[in-house]
Amino acid sequence: MTTRIHCLNPISEHGLKLLTEDYELTDKIEDASAVLVRSASMHEMELPENLEAIARAGAGVNNIPLDKCTEKGIVVFNTPGANANGVKELVIAGMLMAARDICGGIDWVRENKEDENICKDMEKSKKKFAGTEIQGKRLGVIGLGAIGVEVANAAAGLGMKVYGYDPFISVNGAWQLSCFVKHVTDLNKIFEKCDYITLHVPLLDSTRAMINKEALAKMKDGVVILNYARDLLVDDDDMLEALKSGKVHRYMTDFPNPKVTHMPGVIATPHLGASTVESEENCAEMAVKELMTYLETGSIRNSVNYPSCEMPPCRGICRLCVFNINKPNMIGQFASVLAEEGINIPDMQNKSKGEVAYTIMDADQEVPQRVIDRLMEIDGVYKVRVMKAE
Numbered sequence: 001m002t003t004r005i006h007c008l009n010p011i012s013e014h015g016l017k018l019l020t021e022d023y024e025l026t027d028k029i030e031d032a033s034a035v036l037v038r039s040a041s042m043h044e045m046e047l048p049e050n051l052e053a054i055a056r057a058g059a060g061v062n063n064i065p066l067d068k069c070t071e072k073g074i075v076v077f078n079t080p081g082a083n084a085n086g087v088k089e090l091v092i093a094g095m096l097m098a099a100r101d102i103c104g105g106i107d108w109v110r111e112n113k114e115d116e117n118i119c120k121d122m123e124k125s126k127k128k129f130a131g132t133e134i135q136g137k138r139l140g141v142i143g144l145g146a147i148g149v150e151v152a153n154a155a156a157g158l159g160m161k162v163y164g165y166d167p168f169i170s171v172n173g174a175w176q177l178s179c180f181v182k183h184v185t186d187l188n189k190i191f192e193k194c195d196y197i198t199l200h201v202p203l204l205d206s207t208r209a210m211i212n213k214e215a216l217a218k219m220k221d222g223v224v225i226l227n228y229a230r231d232l233l234v235d236d237d238d239m240l241e242a243l244k245s246g247k248v249h250r251y252m253t254d255f256p257n258p259k260v261t262h263m264p265g266v267i268a269t270p271h272l273g274a275s276t277v278e279s280e281e282n283c284a285e286m287a288v289k290e291l292m293t294y295l296e297t298g299s300i301r302n303s304v305n306y307p308s309c310e311m312p313p314c315r316g317i318c319r320l321c322v323f324n325i326n327k328p329n330m331i332g333q334f335a336s337v338l339a340e341e342g343i344n345i346p347d348m349q350n351k352s353k354g355e356v357a358y359t360i361m362d363a364d365q366e367v368p369q370r371v372i373d374r375l376m377e378i379d380g381v382y383k384v385r386v387m388k389a390e
């Protein structure tokens, strides 16, 4: 049977062409088994009953109702690192645009395009657009994940003194970080020391408005803030005050809103971080592969709401995938139900992540609906997915 996929945003053809003949794209989300999405907000959407998975072709998942998806046994994927280089390059451009009035200079040339004497006049006018160099300046990187590490390493390569802060840095992230990046364990050190501060954390309750009045007060006068992560990481009203007083020299952001666009000292881009051919292709390819693997085998890789759990192709007649609350005796109850029904389990795998768990069980015979119903009745089970072996 053909599996239907709905795209909520345009997704690179590079990824879509990987879909085999077993798949087709549908315009109707209510018919879809899986959704591909970039930044479209899914919070107010009704999620179709037969929706198995959502793949975010990108990093941030604050546009997806994760708790709701978890309770419905909908696996949400993202594509870690697939657009990190694209964002890094825009951040470096942002730093250079903050250091020198490149935008002002370009505007001046546009405004004076009819001036016959432009060659002479620009030599008189250019001092208005003079700036500083980034070499030797201090950069604080908050969040050392896929993007933060790349930004930190690139800035160190450009001769900046780089300070990195991430209390949850992954082992992989730590391995990739240049030895020239100074590890900081107290965020205040970044606020107090740095000429440039760049944010590369997800939008969470714990990071919301992390750049606020209190944080800004600790910073050096004339600091540059770069926000290529998410709008709500910065308190707009506090930023406006800091820009007006000169505490912040420039606020570089990829997330303009009606308040931000009117602030002095703001240089904003329209969420362009991942808008490169390469990033769009990388994200689409990874997202499509994640979906196909999950839909065809039940194996989960790079999910943000369920644990990674991988099994080779089904060794039985039928594969059961159970989504449940992570609490004692769940596997025992699943095995008991199958044993009572005389069903053998030739292979199984169970993984947990925080408050949820996921179990793949192969059965060596067809599993009747009655058994699925019994599994669903176990307290804490969100969903049972049944897959027939080829």
Ligand SMILES: NC(=O)C1=CN([C@@H]2O[C@H](COP(=O)(O)OP(=O)(O)OC[C@H]3O[C@@H](n4cnc5c(N)ncnc54)[C@H](O)[C@@H]3O)[C@@H](O)[C@H]2O)C=CC1
Pocket (backbone or CB within 6 Å): 058, 059, 060, 061, 080, 081, 083, 084, 087, 142, 143, 144, 145, 146, 147, 148, 165, 166, 167, 168, 169, 170, 173, 200, 201, 202, 203, 206, 207, 228, 229, 230, 254, 271, 272, 273, 274, 275
């Ligand atoms: N402008 C754009 O187009 C794009 C923006 N983004 C944004 O950038 C964010 C980061 O992306 P990636 O680096 O790919 O994600 P990632 O998941 O690889 O890295 C995030 C890092 O932030 C760290 N972190 C979490 N809470 C923290 C805290 N309170 N203080 C310091 N560090 C903390 C985590 O430990 C992790 O290492 C995304 O969540 C998204 O919001 C991502 C891609 C494109």
Ligand SMILES: O=C(O)C(=O)COP(=O)(O)O
Pocket (backbone or CB within 6 Å): 038, 039, 057, 058, 059, 060, 061, 083, 271, 273, 274, 275
């Ligand atoms: O990956 C992310 O988190 C991004 O912000 C990129 O968003 P986009 O895919 O360009 O709509």
